[in-house]
Amino acid sequence: MDGVRVGKRIIGAEAPVTIGWENIPRVEGGPVKQFIFTWFQPTMLFAMLAFWYYAPNSIAKASTAIGIGIGFKVLLLALEWVNPRFASWRLTWKELATDLFYVGLGYTLIRMMGSFAGSGVMVKAVQDLMHWDKATWFIGLPLLVQAFLISFIFDFGQYWMHRGMHNWYPLWLPHSVHHYITQLNINKGAVGNPVELFLIGLGVGGFFDFLPRAALMAGAFGLAIGTYQHINVRFNSPKWWRFLFNTTEHHSLHHSQDFEATRSNYAGSYIFIDRMFGTCVDGEAELLGLENGRRMSIREQMTYPFTEGWKTMKEKYGRSAPAPLTEPAE
């Protein structure tokens, strides 16, 4: 495979990828289907923002946001059946059960871990040092600007954490497990080693919970944009959308079997952060996963970072093995 030159890099030399928007297939079907799958993403984003903007205080609460999040994901699961991007990414019972196991861990075990040492603890410590009055200039900004800034700051942190995971071995070990997924479905974002899920959950988003409405709107940005990273639905995303926001296309390249392609598209929601730092590649891939798409079992996903780390430590610091005999002893 020759690959395609993107800037100074050759993408797709190791595994098939599609580079360039003009080469990516469009939604097939009649005008109604084309219309729905072109405007679904912007419509949902604006609908969610409008809801949080105008919702009375009695329902503008975190519990409502959780309900909307669950309902939205169920809707997207239905869309996966209606208009799949690739037949080879079809959701099976086993894939669904595996994904939901990780979603469950996120709501239980990871949350328990976070209550001891997660960002919530750190954020609370810093917030206690701050005073409400010092943030008045921020609170005076229009709500939408507040919300965008909160989600941008959060995504900016996520970008560097994610990029760090791909460039520093101790962080790569827990993150590598997530790169053993072989297809993208709506809950695949939750799949990974709990250590990584804990690390990726560390962020500054919690700083802004003293601005409940702006924080809820920031969550809507994440839900209505970031969720499309892992989904098996073909959309005709508008040009402006795919220039600004992360899409399944971008993220499928990030998960492809081509090493160079995986070192791109690190942002969660705002792909323009990747464009700012020269790590964005526009395109898509169908064949995903490390080791040529070997599907890793949950048991191995739980232990892999530790067993691999131990192997590396032994190789580096362990007692060196006796040199092999090159001549038969006499």
Next chain:
Amino acid sequence: MNGTALAPHDDFAGSVQEKPSALRYIDWIWHVRGEVALPPRQSSEEAFDRLAPLFRQTGTSYNRYQNTLTFRKKDAAAQDKMSVFDSGVLQVENSVLRYDLISKALLYCFLAPLLFLAFAQATIAINDWKKPAAHAAGAAAKAKHKPADKKVVPPMNPIDKALGAHALDKSDGEDGDEDGPKSKKPTPTPAYVFAGIFAALYLVGRVLEDRLVKSLFRNSIVGA
């Protein structure tokens, strides 16, 4: 590793009709058994030839010996039509294909509600353990927040006012519970919800995978 026909091996020893044991009463949890009638005049050889593509999959090894086929899977691909099964035995007797398939995925899904119930209990225990310290911190924080502070309403941007956004409510989430403002202690509710989800998922999977594998074998044998 692609599917390969192996010589008879102890690892593959097995039969659809095994000796009765106590486990027989509960092993329906992770065993899927069934039978499919072969078309008239179809031999076991021919039936297994038709089924063979199902076992020529990544991570699958299988063995055919006389009227029995045994298989084993490791890290089966997500789209492998039998990925939910880890091993199994297929036998042809009197023009009927009988199979006994083992699924760790079904077993773990059956046990998953117990794991989540354990998480719920752990959450309750941790909350109880942290309660005295959190209560003291909450009381101190409440004392620190003067009632006058609560009346401060944050300013609203003129653009938001013009567009008719709801007035900001500072008290949202501020008061918290007895453990103090912004208490975000984990609750056991999600663990209970996921215990229920996995119980339902098991029932769906046990019925669905049973039917899917039966129709898969039937269609393969008939050549549909």
